[in-house]
Amino acid sequence: xxxxxxxxxxxxxxxxxxxxxxxxxxxxxxxxxxxxxxxxxxxxxxxxxxxxxxxxxxxxxxxxxxxxxxxxxxxxxxxxxxxxxxxxxxxxxxxxxxxxxxxxxxxxxxxxxxxxxxxxxxxxxxxxxxxxxxxxxxxxxxxxxxxxxxxxxxxxxxxxxxxxxxxxxxxxxxxxxxxxxxxxxxxxxxxxxxxxxxxxxxxxxxxxxxxxxxxxxxxxxxxxxxxxxxxxxxxxxxxxxxxxxxxxxxxxxxxxxxxxxxxxxxxxxxxxxxxxxxxxxxxxxxxxxxxxxxxxxxxxxxxxxxxxxxxxxxxxxxxxxxxxxxxxxxxxxxxxxxxxxxxxxxxxxxxxxxxxxxxxxxxxxxxxxxxxxxxxxxxxxxxxxxxxxxxxxxxxxxxxxxxxxxxxxxxxxxxxxxxxxxxxxxxxxxxxxxxxxxxxxxxxxxxx
Numbered sequence: 123x124x125x126x127x128x129x130x131x132x133x134x135x136x137x138x139x140x141x142x143x144x145x146x147x148x149x150x151x152x153x154x155x156x157x158x159x160x161x162x163x164x165x166x167x168x169x170x171x172x173x174x175x176x177x178x179x180x181x182x183x184x185x186x187x188x189x190x191x192x193x194x195x196x197x198x199x200x201x202x203x204x205x206x207x208x209x210x211x212x213x214x215x216x217x218x219x220x221x222x223x224x225x226x227x228x229x230x231x232x233x234x235x236x237x238x239x240x241x242x243x244x245x246x247x248x249x250x251x252x253x254x255x256x257x258x259x260x261x262x263x264x265x266x267x268x269x270x271x272x273x274x275x276x277x278x279x280x281x282x283x284x285x286x287x288x289x290x291x292x293x294x295x296x297x298x299x300x301x302x303x304x305x306x307x308x309x310x311x312x313x314x315x316x317x318x319x320x321x322x323x324x325x326x327x328x329x330x331x332x333x334x335x336x337x338x339x340x341x342x343x344x345x346x347x348x349x350x351x352x353x354x355x356x357x358x359x360x361x362x363x364x365x366x367x368x369x370x371x372x373x374x375x376x377x378x379x380x381x382x383x384x385x386x387x388x389x390x391x392x393x394x395x396x397x398x399x400x401x402x403x404x405x406x407x408x409x410x411x412x413x414x415x416x417x418x419x420x421x422x423x424x425x426x427x428x429x430x431x432x433x434x435x436x437x438x439x440x441x442x443x444x445x446x447x448x449x450x451x452x453x454x455x456x457x458x459x460x461x462x463x464x465x466x467x468x469x470x471x472x473x474x475x476x477x478x479x480x481x482x483x484x485x486x487x488x489x490x491x492x493x494x495x496x497x498x499x500x501x502x503x504x505x506x507x508x509x510x511x512x513x514x515x516x517x518x519x520x521x522x523x524x525x526x527x528x529x530x531x532x533x534x535x536x537x538x539x540x541x542x543x544x545x546x547x548x549x550x551x552x553x554x555x556x557x558x559x560x561x562x563x564x565x566x567x568x569x570x
Contacts, residue, residue, distance in 0.1 A: 125162050126151045129171040140224030142446060142471070146231050147175055149475060149490075153553035156542045168569070170561060177230065179203040182223065183273040185251055187265040189258075198222075199270050201249035203283055204230040207563035210281055211247030212237055212499060212506075214288030217295065221250045228446070229288075229470055233499070235556030236492040239531050242503040247283055249274070255290050267298035275303045280311040280509070286502045287316040289445065292362065293328075297321075312509025315502035324505035326520035327498075331468065332366025333521065334497015335441060337528035339466040340374060342487055342548070345536065348463070351375030356437040356462075357394075358382045359444035360403050360410060363468045363495065367441055369396045380432040382444060383410050387431045390420040436460040443468030451476040458484045467491035478549060493531050493552040500527045 123131075133147050151158075151171070158165050165171060181201040189195055200223060203211045213233040216226070226248050234246030251270060255263050278285060287296055296316045303313055317323035326333070340350045355371050355378040357364050368378040377393045383403075388394070388410050395417060402412045414422035425431065433440065433453035440462050442449045446469065454477035457465070464487040467473060471491060473481075481488045501524055508514055515523075531552075538558075539551030 124155070124159065125166045125171065126155050126158050129175060132172065133175050137224070137227070140227060142228035143224045143231065145447075145475060146228040146471060149471075149478075149549065150231070150235065150553045150557070153550040154557055156544070156550075157554055157557065168565065170564060173564065174205070174234075174560070175231070177202050177204045177227065178206060179277075180223070181274075181277050185253065185266065185270045185273070187262070187269045189262055189265075197251050197253040197266070199249075199251045199273060200226045201274060201277055201283070201285070202226050202230040202247060203277070204246040204248070205234045205560060206245035207560050207567060208238060209243035209245045211283035212244035212286070212502065213246060213248040214250075214286045214498075215291045215295075215299075216248070216250035216288040217253045217255050217290030218250070219252055219254045221252045225446070226250055232470055232492050234560060235553060236496045237499055238556040238559045239493055239534065239552060240496050240500040240503060240527055241530060241534075242500060242527075244284075244499065244503050244506075247285075248288075249285055250288065250291075253290075255295065260294070263295060264298045267295055268302045271299045271302040272306065275306050278303075278313055279309075280313050280506070284312065284502070284506060285314055286499070289361065292316075293318055312506050315505040317505070322505075322509050324501060324508055324520055325515065325517040326524060327501050327505055328362065329366040329369070329521075330501035330524055331363045331495055331498030332368070332443070333370045334500065334524055334528045335363065335367050335443070335466060335468045335494050336370040336374060337497070337525045338489060338494045338532050339439065339441070339464065341529050341532045342466065342489055343464060345532070346487055350439070353377070353438040354379055354436070355439045355441060356380045356432050356435050356457075357441045357443055357468075358387075358432050358448060358472070359442075359469065360399065361443070363498075364441075364443040365396065365399055365403065367443055367468055368394050368399070371441075372396065376439070379437070380435055381410070382425070382432050384425070386410055386422055386424045388413055388420055388422055389432070389435055390417060392417075392419050430456060433457055437462055439464045439466070441466055441468050442472035444472060445469055446471045447474050449473045449477050451480055453477060454480040458486060463487060465489070466494040468495050470495065482547065482549075488548060489532075489535075490549045490552050492556065493535050493548065496531055497524055497528055500524060
């Protein structure tokens with residue numbers, strides 16, 4: 123049995139009931155097979171893949187807090203510090219009822235390669251809780267965040283581990299978390315990114331993941347003889363990534379026509395109204411029914427089991443920006459049948475392995491999230507730089523650096539795919555390019 127297959131079997135055996143983690147490891151190891159098998163014995167002797175797939179540290183803790191009725195609630199808190207070979211751990215915190223250790227491990231593992239691809243000195247980590255901020259008062263969210271940080275603060279720091287936001291963790295939550303960290307540790311440092319502009323945040327951080335997704339998509343199309351201007355785009359999600367992906371797509375001359383949330387989805391043939399979407403989602407924190415009520419031509423569809431939502435709409439480009447495994451094989455078939463020629467992931471692993479393979483077999487340009495949604499973490503690292511220097515860069519400076527990073531990411535993965543005889547396979551290219559840098563650093567630092 124090959125070393126790659128041995129390690130994958132080991133991961134499945136040692137991490138039962140963690141399907142998302144298995145899926146992420148399988149995708150990466152399959153891509154790396156061509157690299158590993160060229161020097162299999164050396165990698166095996168160093169147990170490099172075992173060390174890569176086992177986190178350096180897992181912290182799990184309880185988070186007790188008191189709700190507005192005086193009832194004590196208890197949630198689970200997690201931080202997985204996966205790999206620090208190229209820099210301090212860096213990765214978001216996710217607050218969502220679906221969060222469990224397997225999902226945090228999958229996200230942390232992906233983060234290793236995503237962070238490596240940015241070219242910045244940041245390692246891979248991820249954290250979160252099964253707490254749901256939806257429907258909670260500001261006081262309840264603060265109570266939870268303060269309890270969560272009371273434990274987490276023992277394990278993080280500006281040069282150790284720098285969390286950021288993710289699903290369920292926006293500016294409000296980051297503010298409460300930072301305040302509690304500062305209060306307990308008596309340190310004013312860049313320990314969290316995604317902070318408010320009045321206390322060390324970076325301009326363009328809010329827009330970064332969505333903007334970065336479009337910068338990479340534009341470059342991918344350009345390098346394949348296509349132009350993004352005039353193209354129809356289907357987008358899933360209605361959070362931070364989706365909103366700013368839609369905004370940047372419009373600035374580049376494309377026409378995004380869909381968005382979605384956990385209860386339903388919108389098709390707006392006139393193009394999504396970004397100002398209205400921001401009002402509904404960022405200001406009112408409301409459902410998309412309010413968007414449809416304000417736009418006579420927009421169609422609202424309630425989400426139903428087995429229904430394929432935004433991926434049934436005819437489009438040239440698909441940008442999944444919601445959550446893991448939201449785009450399955452049936453969705454991929456529908457998109458290809460409707461003429462979709464490019465897919466770039468705005469979320470973490472939103473496309474199933476079967477759907478990814480179907481896109482590749484049908485010559486759809488496909489870029490994985492570890493490359494195409496790296497704009498958020500790249501700008502988080504730029505925020506870390508500004509915090510270290512006690513400086514603040516202009517929006518234009520940060521945006522220009524972000525665009526340069528995303529264009530470089532595409533060319534790095536494109537070059538890696540060509541070097542190993544896999545031209546056009548951007549999944550393999552991203553995994554190989556991200557892996558080689560981390561593997562080199564791990565070898566240099568000895569068996570740790």
